[in-house]
Amino acid sequence: MSQIISKPAIRRLVELWLRQGKRVIAPVQVRPNLVSYQPVRGPDQVLLEGFVRPLNSIKQVVFPRHEQLFQYRVRGKQIDLLPAPLPDIERIVLAARPCDAAALPILDHVFNWEFRDAAYNRRRELTTVVTLACTEYDAHCFCTSVGSRPDDTRGSDALLLDLGDGTLEVRHTTDKGQSLFAGQTQASTRTAPISPGPERRADLRRVSQSLEQAFERSEWAAWTNRCLGCGACAFGCPTCHCFDMVDEGGPTCGARVRNWDACQFGQFTLHASGHNPRGVQSQRQRQRIYHKFHVYPKKFGELLCTGCGNCTRNCPVSLGVLPVLEAMQAEGA
Secondary structure (H helix, E strand, O other): OOOEEEEEHHHHHHHHHHOOOEEEEEEEEOOOOOOEEEEEOHOOOOOOOOOOOOOOHHHHOOOOEEEEEEEEEOOOOEEEEEEOOOOOOOOOEEEOHHHOOOOOHHHHHOEOOEEEOHHHHHHHHEEEEEEEEOOOOOOOOOOHHOOOOOOOOOOEEEEEEEEEOOEEEEEEEHHHHHOOOOOOOOEEOOOOOOOOOOOOOOOOHHHHHOOOOOOOOOHHHHOOOOOOOOOOOHHHHHOOOOOEEEEOOOOEEEEEEEOOOOOOOOOOOOOOOOOOOOOOOOHHHHHHHHHHHHHHHHHHOOOOOOOHHHHHHHOOOOHHHHHHHHHHHHHOO
């Protein structure tokens, strides 16, 4: 037996969660051609159909773009450090794409590697992720090329699948997901069809092997030189996690904060001496590919990519992970 719920019932649940003081993050139609994950103010803002995927990612729920780590206050020769309070608001991510949820277990590695990031882990504990299986995709989607699929449950607490008549099948994958929908679903003999997803367009085993010998290849410039270094790929990516830490404030008080950064920025590896080991954009794009498909897998056994396609979708010159991988394959790399 399956469990189903109507779309109006989902919206009533959103209203209930908001009244309970929970934060609900869901796809929202920001402009006619722009869908973005946003905190919603009411159930009618939640999109449950009619979009391929938002142009941002849900990583901002657990890894904010700007985050205060601690405050400092100077009193004579005394310096007081005041740690930032840990998050305490329960949040529900609703109708996330599976390629977004799949990024969360990948990010868990880096935020619990040599140091357990308390704020990140607290947000993970407070967050329940409900995904919406994909029924359509565009030219930028390549989840099947990285071992995923439109109904992937990785990183998800519950998966919704559209039955096509205003109802959704609900598949619980964790206790959190089961608790969230307890008493809200009805038993049914119906199950939702699963889309096969986009055609596989990259052989990741071949790519991984070729990267062992491809670092000095002259073709990197041709493959990647049109990159503008704007960082749109990294900021829209579910798995990119580079950050910088700076002090904001004055000589007597302020705060140390963590901000998103990107390896595509020209100053990302700039030394105080003026030397930059990645002095041109093609070297920075090469680093992006190596990190996702060579360095991270060797360290953590995970690809640093879920095939969402946002890097190309958001790029002003249509570059991104997939075009580079396809160019490498075409050149026999």
